[in-house]
Amino acid sequence: MAMVTIRRIETAADTLYKSQLIRGFCHLSTGQEAVGVGLETALTQEDKVITAYRSHGFTYLRKGSILPIVAELLGRKIGISGGKGGSMHMFTPNFFGGNGIVGAQVPLGAGIAFAQKYLGMKAATFVFYGDGAANQGQVFEAFNMAKLWELPAVFVCENNQYGMGTSAARSSANTDYYKRGDYIPGIKVNGMDVLAVHQAIAYAREWALTEHKGPLLLEMETYRYRGHSVSDPGVSYRSREEIQKVRSENDPITHLRERLLEAQILSEAELKDMEKAAKAEVDKTVKEAEESEQPDMKTFWTDVYVKGTEVPFLRGREPQETHFYRK
Amino acid sequence: MSPMLKKAITVSIPSVRQALARSNPVLANALLAKRTYNSKGGVEMTVRDALNSALEEEMTADEKVYLLGEEVGQYNGAYKVSKGLLDKFGPKRVIDTPITESGFCGLAVGSAFAGLKPVCEFMTWNFAMQAIDQIVNSAAKTHYMSGGNVNCPITFRGPNGAAAGVAAQHSQCFAAWYGSVPGLKVVSPWNSEDAKGLLKAAIRDPNPVVVLENELMYGISFPMSEAALSKDFVIEIGKAKIEKEGTDVTIVAHSRSVGFALEAAMLLEKEGICSAEVINLRSIRPLDTETIIKSVKKTNRLVTVEGGWPQYGVGSEICAQIMESEAFDHLDAPVVRVTGADVPTPYAQNLEAFAFPDTDVIARVVKRTLNKKIGA
Numbered sequence: 001m002a003m004v005t006i007r008r009i010e011t012a013a014d015t016l017y018k019s020q021l022i023r024g025f026c027h028l029s030t031g032q033e034a035v036g037v038g039l040e041t042a043l044t045q046e047d048k049v050i051t052a053y054r055s056h057g058f059t060y061l062r063k064g065s066i067l068p069i070v071a072e073l074l075g076r077k078i079g080i081s082g083g084k085g086g087s088m089h090m091f092t093p094n095f096f097g098g099n100g101i102v103g104a105q106v107p108l109g110a111g112i113a114f115a116q117k118y119l120g121m122k123a124a125t126f127v128f129y130g131d132g133a134a135n136q137g138q139v140f141e142a143f144n145m146a147k148l149w150e151l152p153a154v155f156v157c158e159n160n161q162y163g164m165g166t167s168a169a170r171s172s173a174n175t176d177y178y179k180r181g182d183y184i185p186g187i188k189v190n191g192m193d194v195l196a197v198h199q200a201i202a203y204a205r206e207w208a209l210t211e212h213k214g215p216l217l218l219e220m221e222t223y224r225y226r227g228h229s230v231s232d233p234g235v236s237y238r239s240r241e242e243i244q245k246v247r248s249e250n251d252p253i254t255h256l257r258e259r260l261l262e263a264q265i266l267s268e269a270e271l272k273d274m275e276k277a278a279k280a281e282v283d284k285t286v287k288e289a290e291e292s293e294q295p296d297m298k299t300f301w302t303d304v305y306v307k308g309t310e311v312p313f314l315r316g317r318e319p320q321e322t323h324f325y326r327k
Numbered sequence: 328m329s330p331m332l333k334k335a336i337t338v339s340i341p342s343v344r345q346a347l348a349r350s351n352p353v354l355a356n357a358l359l360a361k362r363t364y365n366s367k368g369g370v371e372m373t374v375r376d377a378l379n380s381a382l383e384e385e386m387t388a389d390e391k392v393y394l395l396g397e398e399v400g401q402y403n404g405a406y407k408v409s410k411g412l413l414d415k416f417g418p419k420r421v422i423d424t425p426i427t428e429s430g431f432c433g434l435a436v437g438s439a440f441a442g443l444k445p446v447c448e449f450m451t452w453n454f455a456m457q458a459i460d461q462i463v464n465s466a467a468k469t470h471y472m473s474g475g476n477v478n479c480p481i482t483f484r485g486p487n488g489a490a491a492g493v494a495a496q497h498s499q500c501f502a503a504w505y506g507s508v509p510g511l512k513v514v515s516p517w518n519s520e521d522a523k524g525l526l527k528a529a530i531r532d533p534n535p536v537v538v539l540e541n542e543l544m545y546g547i548s549f550p551m552s553e554a555a556l557s558k559d560f561v562i563e564i565g566k567a568k569i570e571k572e573g574t575d576v577t578i579v580a581h582s583r584s585v586g587f588a589l590e591a592a593m594l595l596e597k598e599g600i601c602s603a604e605v606i607n608l609r610s611i612r613p614l615d616t617e618t619i620i621k622s623v624k625k626t627n628r629l630v631t632v633e634g635g636w637p638q639y640g641v642g643s644e645i646c647a648q649i650m651e652s653e654a655f656d657h658l659d660a661p662v663v664r665v666t667g668a669d670v671p672t673p674y675a676q677n678l679e680a681f682a683f684p685d686t687d688v689i690a691r692v693v694k695r696t697l698n699k700k701i702g703a
Contacts, residue, residue, distance in 0.1 A: 048441065082474030089472035096440055096477070101464050107430045108465060111437020118393070118419065118443060141430025148425070303475040304509050306533040311565060311613035314509065319651050 034252035038197025051128035103136030132163020178219035191220030396448030432458030449485035467510030495671035500635030524562030573604035
């Protein structure tokens, strides 16, 4: 149900972007739903997650509600970041975004794990990055410190085969991303199978916290049907046949459906009802979000600094648009 | 003290003074410090020790405060600022990092997001260019982008600007760069009280704060007032200090330049040329324009002094803000900037001396400003 919801959110986002209600960047995770869902089912609320910008699904799973996410995409007041972040900058108490600079989230994630260890928490941080980010220097800097200081960080490479328009083979001298951790052991996981993802995450969590008390690397082999972002048709660097093949033979939602039917856990009718309900909920929420207000102008000036600790004033576009925080 | 040195202090021959300053900038500043207008107090402390006290006190007061950086632990700090901290607080709270600025700065920022209060040391601010993405895009902007949901109570610190003979890659001043970023606060201490009070304030501030120290100031002693010695001594970020009152011209400076500005002011007063008011900015962002404007209204002339490059610098910003303010109507002469020269810092001593402002340059510029009249 979660996967269907995410897929529906992403589809809705695509439509909204095309009607220009969503602006800027919009990176959809259609096809990659199993990764986020398998992850969330294996985590506690104390565990933390951080990823880059293909993050709508993760945000939904860690927050649990659709409205603030869609509202944020539309730049509305009730958006999860008050309309001030947009697609790439959504956060929850146990989810640290939503980060726009490729690779920067990896040292940040190591830092979150550092804090967990420092504070004596029995929790781990799951640090996501893509095949495109896997060659960033700072990723290896983070690996080094995580291993050196035995941080409870599980690094997860979400390999969807393409870094924007560049295939893995064209960007990476070594495409076995699970091996790139060198002194950090790695496991390759079928990212299109939600149960495999769940098992891998559960195992990794146990490894990081109890067994080995240190970092682990997971590579989730997955695929995105859409382009890098909504403005990328996604077919200039790969064939439509390739996309179709994955969609028909390796779709994560289809996989789970088949499994549930085979094991007779749910019937076809029940599945259809669940899917219908998920889609209806998303559609209803999207409508509610579309009807909601834009942020109040005063929020233009809030949160530059922590409330109560602001600077005396900040300039606007011209001297007369200066905003004073204290009289 | 050698007789020659003693003579050098008492004789106000510019060339001797210059020679002394250039041959031993550390000593020159030390001599200067003895006669500066610091808070009266019985105890003297070096800037280094003041920073050390600040770190020690804040780490004692709050378990979430920790220090990380290259050589901060076992080596006791590349410049000994963190001396003794590893022994006192242990390896959990004083962390030696690998030489990976981008990584360890990002790690520190992430730990701040997750509830800790890191003090992230850069061996010099030049090396922080490797980490500037984390400082600006992760630390400075996240509170705003998250609509207030994520906090980043981190302090970044390290020596900034000119050292002595370390050449271009190790001598850049970053005040203007960081000062332009909304979401950051930026401070630039001059003396020991500044160092202690501003670092403590930075650590306590829930926003990301950049502390721009200066290596040449680390070894200089200044008197510390009773108040400054207290465990709770903080200096308000965003408030400049009038180090010397005057009536004829205002000189605004930050960091090491404050010392030169004060010496220039004393020189000019001694020679009967003018009474200069010297303002120690202390903070780069927010800039205390209120204090500067008030002073300009009194003196009608303004000279800014900084070690950084001239274009798009701190002085440029002050000029712009003064122009746009009510102070403009009180100016009897255009504002003039004294800055570092617009070149990568050279190594040879005579060339290097020509790259950074000193007492004589400031005095010369002030004299020239006094001779100017509007419309002339």
